[in-house]
Amino acid sequence: MSGFSLETPAVVDVFTEVLKRGPIARIDIARRTGLSQAAVTKAVAPLLLRGLLSAHDNMRPTQPGRPVQPISVNEGAQLAIGVTVRVDEVFGVATTMRANVLHSVTRRLASTSVEAVVEAVAATVEALQRRLGDDAEKVLGVGVAVSGDVDKQHGFVRASPRLNWSTVPFEKMLRDRLGLAVIIDNDVRALSIAEEWFGIGVDAESFAIVTIGAGIGCGLYVNGDVIEGAYGVAGELGHLPLGPSDLVCSCGRHGCVETVASSSAILEAVRSAKHDPLLTMREAVQLARAADPDAVAAFERAAVIIGMALATMANLVGPSVILVAGESVTDFDLYEQRIRESFDEHTFGAAGQCQIVTRSHTFEDWARGAAASLLRASVTRT
Template sequence: MVAAPRSQADVNRTAILAHLGSQGPASRADLARALNVSPALITQLTRDLLADGLIEELEAASSGGRPARMLGLVSRDIAAIGVKVAPDHVALVEVAIDGAVRRSVTAVFDAVSPLAASRLIELVGDFVSDSESAILGVGVGLPGTVAQQGIGVVDSTQLRWNQVPLGEQLRRALDLPVVVENNVNALSIAEQLFGQGRDFDNILVVTVGNGVGAGLIADGAIVRGRAGGAGDLGHVPVREDGPLCQCGNRGCLEAIVGQSALVTDARSIRLLGPDEGIDDLRALADAGNDDAREIFAHAGHQLGRAIAGAVNLLDPEIVVLSGEGVEAWAHWSLSFDRALRSALVPGKRGTPVAVERWQDDRWAQGAAALVLATPFDAQGVAGDQGRLVRERLVASIEAKP
């Protein structure tokens, strides 16, 4: 058998470690299928990893005959840093290669401050310096458009950033690989690696908060579009004479179902005062207020029809809903499900919908998943930063006694 070239072998070694970390113990046959490489190559590479002391054989129970030999990680002392950037705060997490969040911090942040970049660099640098693990790199998820993950130039209306070279600034300050991506795309990768989408290759992730975003994984790969702007579901036009959206158009989906829009609707009928917000509206609905429940129900109907259009067009195996908005899902769900199922074409009415309990650090975990997913980056989306992440993992392997 001809040995694999060194660079390709390194990629496959990394992929084996990442797969065992994110998916748990697997047999050699399972690894060959999952990574789309030959059983002979898997045997060769796992032999090397066993010799390095990075994986171990686990004997699984058998229903008869020879028990299957499962492989698992020996050490999980390898991690990635995830950063979620919002207009008013930053969430940071350290995520082990198996997807477990080891530690997390949330800090106040002012995205429009002239010192925003230096403040972000300080926060990330301090968090990295406190780690006792081998850090593979830093993933950053934020609301906006990033044309190339590995370059990381950001345009964001929510953050009020225009062509901010965030990736370059962080790489220069931290001396680590840095991958930057739209936050919903990052969350979608986390769902694929660690969440309810892990058993599917075609996943539609929809987030509901002040905006409405979507991330699409097709045939196991994130769909980014021409310049990283795919999935902007919130700006699908719903009503021609609808309310003005922050993008400047009228009747966008998020201008009708986003949390700010729901609060505006509630204030227009004097259900909420000028100092009350979405938490107060949800509390009213929880207490049985009919007007509050109707506001959420109307939003659920509109969202259901919009997602039905996306499912009819994109044909995912599963839809995963997340974001701050799902905290009030009890008041969205009935009208959402009715609208969704009635608007789907017959062959897609059985498409499952999973609702993920919203947690702020889940978004940051998604950003870390940008780094942990680079071994599966067959399309080279992470560019040179993906190569550097793989090199750091191989170096950390070789440095172990």
């Protein structure tokens, strides 16, 4: 993909800083990139000309000395589309260059066959293009996020247990269908990129983002980058072997965290205890809130293992902060206390100083992550 066609590594570095932190003064760009102020000015020039960046007099009247001209990004100059694929629907957003959402669109998925998903993604993208009108031509490309083992570099979904896919050349299929630049990514990794560039990562030296829901995923940001995994797999918190070895996971392995802690595992446990195979998650949550012992036990059992998984990750990687997000985070009151207790019990030494913060996430955030992944690739692949 052509991306932003940035001229030199210095231009990439400068554009990245402004995109992430703007408005920002040239001197601060120089400090952060390690470039000289002259090199920053030289790098900014073509970006101003192309309308990607703006410089404006913004001197506070009380401030002495030369006027400071902070540089900011014209975030509407180019746009991105991000799409997330779920088991029953496809969710898409059109965003600015700073991944701010302009429009969003949902399409039901009748099946998770590759063809059905490609068609639903295409319908979503086309609906967003219609909403954008003339601005549709500013779209750099489409980022598409799915759960599972995604080989982003070669454009393959290697294995997605939830979609029941293996070795799907998803990127090429989408590119052929859409006629646009496409990047595919693991959904949690995409969410991490959104946090890295436009969220918690702008100021944190390292962080983890953990999503709790139908699956349990984790994106890790350390040493200046998201951990991609040498073979494209990393952050598979839901598949750490911390659970009972007699439980079999949807991935086929024994004792994965998800066998106890995924929302379907919790629901299954409550259904089984209540002898009610039709019980809904909403009802299970209501039971737990009403202190029903079986429902409370199911959430607590999940919480204990999630806390162990977070402690495992903190002991291995030692992030500065863990952001817990995901669909179930609205029910987080049901297990937050137990997660923290279990985390405290198993973190080693100062690893326990790692903060756990929670943030509710929506489907829109997942799609926005896909857009952020596309945006980052557009900048760095230049």
